[in-house]
């Protein structure tokens with residue numbers, strides 16, 4: 327599914343838990359692609375082939391999965407980054423995530439090639455895209471979100487979902503940090519909110535007003551102490 331310009335969304339449609347994946351097509355040298363959160367290689371409960379399905383959905387958009395040159399991980403949980411290990415091994419794709427989530431990623435056999443932190447991340451080969459990386463801890467200590475100001479797109483990982491947020495009861499989770507991360511992101515001008523999971527809807531929200539309303543809804547939970 328094309329979101330805008332070179333950005334595609336692949337919401338997970340299986341029965342098992344897996345994340346939504348997003349792709350910036352042709353933004354690297356040699357017309358290679360950047361995937362955000364490639365997800366599970368194979369899902370743990372029902373053995374659904376996550377990466378294989380992602381590749382076949384991409385091919386329907388005319389995108390060759392073997393040409394992924396970089397996997398950006400919003401955080402180090404297996405349902406977001408297990409397939410990055412294979413992308414690196416089989417297709418020489420580099421892996422980028424925040425340093426604070428590297429220990430968990432390493433436990434999956436992953437290796438980081440570059441660390442993400444606050445600041446600009448630009449792809450300027452072929453189709454240019456200038457992203458802003460926000461360190462958005464809470465769900466995990468090294469969670470990042472990606473904002474693309476030009477297209478008003480926020481890739482939110484497991485920080486923000488439709489009418490909920492990522493949980494904070496896993497190791498390294500912290501509800502107060504999550505609240506601060508959400509508060510900070512709520513100030514951005516967002517037309518597309520691309521969430522890490524399809525909880526409650528596809529995880530893809532379009533339209534400034536609805537997205538603002540979603541932020542308000544979530545923040546009212548923080549206020550009530552329910553999260």
Ligand SMILES: [Zn+2]
Nearest residue numbers: 401403465484
């Ligand atoms: Zn997670």
